[in-house]
Amino acid sequence: MKMKFLLAALLAASALLLGLVANASSGSKDAAKDSPAPAISAEQTAHNENLHLEGEKRFRSNCGRCHTAPPKFPPRMMATIVRHMRVRATITDQDMHLILRYMTE
């Protein structure tokens, strides 16, 4: 019985803490700051553009089935999220890499 109350208190405190911290820790500001530098040559730019479009397409067809488009998160967080979704939603390896690239640009 005591354990139940301890657990309840712990979870309730966690929920409150999460609500406060979440806004401070997530957002597009970090994502923009952590984005990799843009490519230089025209050929590379065209290649990157293709990968971007393909990534967006894969995002819409895979992730869009259950999720609305979220804000872009920092790359290291996205790496974890995409790995989680690869397992949970059985996303193919190819799609996972393209989606990760698209979500971290």
Place this chain on the structure above:
Amino acid sequence: MVCSFVRWPRKVAKAGLLGLCFLFSFALRAQDDGFKADGFKAVPILTGSTAYFTRVTAGQYQDAPSVSPLLLLPISDKWLVEAKGSYSDTFSKDAQGDYNGAISYGMSYGQIDYIANRYMTFVAGRFITPFNIYGERLAPNWIRALQTSPLTSPVTSGSGLGGMMRGGFPGTESLNVTYALYFSANNTNHILATDRSTGGRLGFFLPRQRLEVGASFQQVLQADRAHSSGVFMEWQPNREPLTVRSEYVRSSGTKGSAYWIESVYRLSQIPSLRRLELVGRGEQFFTAANLSAATVKKLGALGKDTNEGDFGMNYYLRSDVRASASYGRQFVLGRDANLWTVGMTYRFLMPMLPQGGAQ
């Protein structure tokens, strides 16, 4: 009583199958020279949702705040530890007019994943059994379009404790194949209860048409040894902000069969209403044939044919905050009921390292 020599070959077969799976995985891994981690080192994350819903079921009010935290802990490029818990306190009025709370908590899954190669992931621990689409994808309250669970949910065993092999691969340029196979042991712990069962799921996804169809199978290896089979589909037309989903499940035991079909339409073409989505769902549940009166009583909700229609709406205040409301009418012989739900969901997400997930 079963002779030991009957059991023994089964164990050998299972061990052999597991050994083959590992061998196959290592053989593929040896050929797999393209797997790399995109240069980003994954960071531990705490995510999940908090929600507050008021439900009125056949005139009975319930208020239910809840929290469902999910911890994701990546280890090197190949491993991921996932643990999701749930806690809720449901308040309702008793006959004297006083509010009483009933606490419920549990662990949805606590598993360790090993990404063996680009086609295969091994999962060990407590996991959600791979069956059709609702339990697999749509069950979290910040994802499901309607907060009431469909009538197919109680027909199959929802959680497993053991091992699973799953993955996806491109069959052709326009077809992805996904699969999952699992084995679960019996567990009688009141929070982590699971059935001894085995089963799998096979899906075919056409990315161009944005259509997925598939089938699932589950064999319970205890009690009445019932088996369940199911089919599912999900379609998102390219030109319309519409999702149509459906699943059907049938059990050979006492749990009957059920299906539901759901459509979700996002009003994205109307600027002032682009954050609003409308949802409709129709479903039917059919009891198993030839049930005795005692079995019907024991089965409760699964003992009566049920028809249900639900209509709801979700409004995204932000991508992570959603307000929901729905109305449903349940038709059960001699016990029709109105089902009202209104509430909010907040999906949180934060890194577990002080640098905030920066590269």
